[in-house]
Amino acid sequence: MKQPLLPRIMFGAFVALVLIYLILPLLIIVPMSFSGTRFLTFPPPSFSLRWYAEYFGNPNWMQATRMSLMIGVLTVLIATPLGVAAAYAISNGTGRLMRVLHLMLMLPLIVPIIIIAIGIFFVYARVGLISTLTGLVLANVMLGLPFVITSVVAGLQSFDPTQEMVARSLGMNRLRAFLAVTLPQIKASVFAGGIFAFISAIDETIIALFISGGQYQPLTKRMFTALRDEIDPTIASISTLLTAASFLLVLLAMSGQKRSAP
Amino acid sequence: MSAIDPSDRYRRREQGLMLLLASPAVIVIVALVVLPVGWLMGQSFYDNGFTLENYRRIFSEDIYWRSFMLTFRIALMVTLLTLILGYPVAYAAAHVRRPWDVLILSFVILPFWTSVLVRAYAWLVLLQRTGVANQVLERFGLIGEPLALVHNELGTVIATVHILLPFMVLPLYSTMQKIPRELMLAGASLGGGPLHSFLRIFLPLSLPGVIAGLTLVFVLTLGFYITPELLGGGRTIMISMVVSRNVELYNQWGAASAVGVVLLVCVLAIFIAVGRIIPLDKMLGQK
Numbered sequence: 021m022k023q024p025l026l027p028r029i030m031f032g033a034f035v036a037l038v039l040i041y042l043i044l045p046l047l048i049i050v051p052m053s054f055s056g057t058r059f060l061t062f063p064p065p066s067f068s069l070r071w072y073a074e075y076f077g078n079p080n081w082m083q084a085t086r087m088s089l090m091i092g093v094l095t096v097l098i099a100t101p102l103g104v105a106a107a108y109a110i111s112n113g114t115g116r117l118m119r120v121l122h123l124m125l126m127l128p129l130i131v132p133i134i135i136i137a138i139g140i141f142f143v144y145a146r147v148g149l150i151s152t153l154t155g156l157v158l159a160n161v162m163l164g165l166p167f168v169i170t171s172v173v174a175g176l177q178s179f180d181p182t183q184e185m186v187a188r189s190l191g192m193n194r195l196r197a198f199l200a201v202t203l204p205q206i207k208a209s210v211f212a213g214g215i216f217a218f219i220s221a222i223d224e225t226i227i228a229l230f231i232s233g234g235q236y237q238p239l240t241k242r243m244f245t246a247l248r249d250e251i252d253p254t255i256a257s258i259s260t261l262l263t264a265a266s267f268l269l270v271l272l273a274m275s276g277q278k279r280s281a282p
Numbered sequence: 283m284s285a286i287d288p289s290d291r292y293r294r295r296e297q298g299l300m301l302l303l304a305s306p307a308v309i310v311i312v313a314l315v316v317l318p319v320g321w322l323m324g325q326s327f328y329d330n331g332f333t334l335e336n337y338r339r340i341f342s343e344d345i346y347w348r349s350f351m352l353t354f355r356i357a358l359m360v361t362l363l364t365l366i367l368g369y370p371v372a373y374a375a376a377h378v379r380r381p382w383d384v385l386i387l388s389f390v391i392l393p394f395w396t397s398v399l400v401r402a403y404a405w406l407v408l409l410q411r412t413g414v415a416n417q418v419l420e421r422f423g424l425i426g427e428p429l430a431l432v433h434n435e436l437g438t439v440i441a442t443v444h445i446l447l448p449f450m451v452l453p454l455y456s457t458m459q460k461i462p463r464e465l466m467l468a469g470a471s472l473g474g475g476p477l478h479s480f481l482r483i484f485l486p487l488s489l490p491g492v493i494a495g496l497t498l499v500f501v502l503t504l505g506f507y508i509t510p511e512l513l514g515g516g517r518t519i520m521i522s523m524v525v526s527r528n529v530e531l532y533n534q535w536g537a538a539s540a541v542g543v544v545l546l547v548c549v550l551a552i553f554i555a556v557g558r559i560i561p562l563d564k565m566l567g568q569k
Contacts, residue, residue: 049403
């Protein structure tokens, strides 16, 4: 269908502008992070690595970073097997109860996080989980589960379950049949789900604001506090590193998914 | 009869196994979502005994009412803006040739997976008095003095639209992708102009994506916290900020809980209403 040229150019220009709006904020922090001054003028009058030195040289930032990485890794290690088991059950189960459970497992995406956050604060205050690693990891497992489940359910949809049946009829028990036949074929979606759970744990801020403290403060909580008080340019260097890490992880997750696609 | 049917027994055992497999995840959700939110509900009715005082205050005191109005107004603005900006982008992604659609989608997905905190910071840098936006506008002589683009409602809306735009584009794209191209060709061959074919064929078929996108964006804006807190300049008090302030500043747990419950009821009502048109798991699967 041939359309007149002018409207097409205008349409293309509009789309291009929206795409710039989407990507520009992510790009702008890179030059800011190499700025030589405290002031956020653009382009920076001089360039330096001082904000990176500030970040890597400050024990508080380093401690918070270690904390975030530890929370991220532990979250993935717990959320992935739980999520895969639940996704398997959702894909193979039938009946109304399973649909209700599936919906329930999606609750972290439905209920506003602020409500979950203060609810968790109540509960944690009672059981002594405030300002603990366990408490933070559990909350992030809860937030990460929907990502793992959604990704793995989608992976299982394109998998032919009769293959697993065949393996079982040949004498494998169910677990072995799953590990030997099913898992290798859905590993890309398991991997992607795990990465998304990791990113979600690293980025989580709101719950951490309420339940973390002392030495158990993730990076995002320190960043939030720093941003609320003043615009510290150290945040630019941390943001650049965080964004680069997310980019790499998303590319990794997507390339894994693509390679496994037929 | 069914008790001795072997296939029925097999099915029942299968069902039991599946429930067992799902149970660890379900326990986590019960312990960290259902129980805490239930506790919150209980708390909202409790102050040395059953009371409706917390709710009476929400519906009678001005601050709460103003905050709810502000939140719904911002949510409405953000939702309409994401639709206006997002629909053409999704349309383009669904219609251009190979490398371009991947490019457009990466521009949408990469910000989606970038920390909300990082994006709020970027907008602070861009929009502040001496920020990039004001510098550019001044250099081109469009403004005489810096505009107040941030620490107000405007800054909150600009950043919120940015953060939620992918939630609009992705469901739109996945719906548009499934619309057969031949339908538009058929429309054209029957004499309809491009605009006519679009309005009569493409637009109606893309409506499920529109509804999913509108719902997600609206509901997510209702619960937004980080962006208004950092970019609202202390004047744009959205609902979630009322909740957190009641806890952090005033130690008013009952009031915070009641506001949270009202917010939750709004969100669930919207999901249930829309769920009658589009299955909920379809809507959330877009993420």
